[in-house]
Amino acid sequence: MAEKRVGKQTVKFQNPPVITSTASIVGPKEGKGPLGSYFDYVIDDELWGEKTWEKAESKIVRETLSKLLEKSGKSQEDINYVIAGDLLNQDIASTFGIRGTSISYLGVFGACSTICEAMAIGSMIIDGNFADNVICVTSSHFCSAEKQFRFPLELGTQRPPTAQWTVLGCGGVLLSSRGQGPRITHVTVGKIVDKGIKDANNMGAAMAPAAADTILTHLKDTGFAPDYYDLILTGDLGIVGKRICEEIMAEVGFDISKRFNDCGLLIFDREKQDVHAGASGCGCCASVFAGYLYKQLLEGKLKRILLVATGALLSPTSTQQGETIPSIAHAVSIES
């Protein structure tokens, strides 16, 4: 069965897991963006009736999970595992969002790469015949993330042009061993890449080499040309990181520019919504996939995509101690 492994870092599934359903909930700013109509629910304000941003983020996870079960017609008992993560310290958005369910829980952390990490693990669990249904869900919240990673919002700190805007949102996907929907055919799990960027307000530049490394490895492992895919979509490099990633790929002989975009550039209108270099956050790639891309795949507007979630594995402590920003990217190949 060596054919399950392709090249250095890529897995090819024998019974490709089916993405049978998705759900997404986003914040008001995201709801006003170009993809607003694709999300299942847009909340009115950032607290959504809770006393803190962290509790609001947990509620968004809880409600996304609930919406996903409702849309898929499944009960908690049908789900073998939920794999989840977020940006908050000790993954508390996920933990407190999932608390109250009776589903076996695997917590993961890959910063903004988390949704693809979860889908990679979930797909292996399903193709390995350990589960029939796995939910992968990740979230982020602009206000809780700013408070934790940068400055309290109340300070009104100015953000540099390279900064990205953390998405308030959550996306969940249901992976199943059978059923109708797009299928995950391959995953390429990334390794940590650190090219020495130290500026926590320029995470696109830090993550771009990791994205390029994973895309290049995926193409080499599979033998696919970039135009095998209708879309290669990173999440979330923003405008700065996207350009760097394209340049790195061009230098090694792969022109991906015609098929390439970034979740961080899709969810907001950069000209009208004042998000500087674009969007980011565990909830960005997850909600863009669960809300927008999944429907494009279902409707046949996209047939094959490579979703490459990217994560900046820093913490405020590592930044304060003068460390650079290690980054990672995981690629999930999805065909309708």
Place this chain on the structure above:
Amino acid sequence: MAEKRVGKQTVKFQNPPVITSTASIVGPKEGKGPLGSYFDYVIDDELWGEKTWEKAESKIVRETLSKLLEKSGKSQEDINYVIAGDLLNQDIASTFGIRGTSISYLGVFGACSTICEAMAIGSMIIDGNFADNVICVTSSHFCSAEKQFRFPLELGTQRPPTAQWTVLGCGGVLLSSRGQGPRITHVTVGKIVDKGIKDANNMGAAMAPAAADTILTHLKDTGFAPDYYDLILTGDLGIVGKRICEEIMAEVGFDISKRFNDCGLLIFDREKQDVHAGASGCGCCASVFAGYLYKQLLEGKLKRILLVATGALLSPTSTQQGETIPSIAHAVSIES
């Protein structure tokens, strides 16, 4: 192939992954404890030549990984995945410890349950035929954990009798598809259990119901009686949580007391080492298994153990916001 799944939450492996090697590094206090002679290396001081405790913890991860490769005779190229996590915000001990390797990385978070979570995922990846070699490694550091979760050490804050002492240590295991060594036959992935404990200085009480839930589920799923195992070993309930777990199990008709112990009670001498209720931390269960238990299994002193790592999924933020402590436990069944 439905026989891979046993009962509600348990997986039974068809080709049980082999634990072909382990490595462990601990701090000076742990080196002076009853298991001191079992660890591969005992560092002299908590900083180990680094400027900060966080950097020291990353170095311990890095060196444990290096020691594991050396002991197993493997190179980085032989390892398909490294699965790692720790207690620090955004898993930075793991990230910065693994940075510099070229191994595909999956970051996980399950608080002190992380080593068993990693072994559960790693075992599924190997039995699913997606990898030949997976390294699972987790760490904790008393000083970095106190600073982050409670108070800076410099304050000299008094600790209540129910408090546990976070282990300075790291344990790594190499799971392989073939080779010699004890095998992982089953895993039971836990669900979140929260019985309303709010005291972050009494995590044993918070985690005990989760441990009991997973042990009970494991016994029901597999049909094993408690004495099927030579040892059921939780990590890390301490003296308070161990008693509660025993009581809960007795109430539901399972007397586990004769076969039951806790990693948090093995690594220190509670009478001489002033650790209050016992030890805890991602590095406790990991180093006790990698250092002590693995050798007992190799020497045939233990034949079958159920390792049940337990995690308190709190953060200082959730505690400050008045939240209770959601907990989880994952069980890994190991036979020599």
